[in-house]
Amino acid sequence: MKPHKGTITTWHRMTNFQGQDHIVGFFVDHPYVRNFSYTSRVVSLEGNELETEESRYTLDGPDIGYDEYMQRHIEFRRRTGYP
DSSP states (O other): OOEEEEEEEEEEEEEOOSSSSEEEESSSSSSSOOOEOOOOOOOEEEEOOOOOESOOOOSSSSOOHHHHHHHHHHHHHHHHHHO
């Protein structure tokens, strides 16, 4: 069974240039990531339970859309100085 790696909030489902879906968002309680990042390829998304090629996650709240995601990501970078 794949490991559960925490909760992703402020998230959006995006498709890359290869046609693969990924989730971008803020990783709240991931063992290694504590900021905005992205998942490996989405395998399934049922309700708020996400399975990717490598892990499982819980999604907090609805897909906020690309524009809102980018706005929050930029605000986070400005506030924290994160590159």
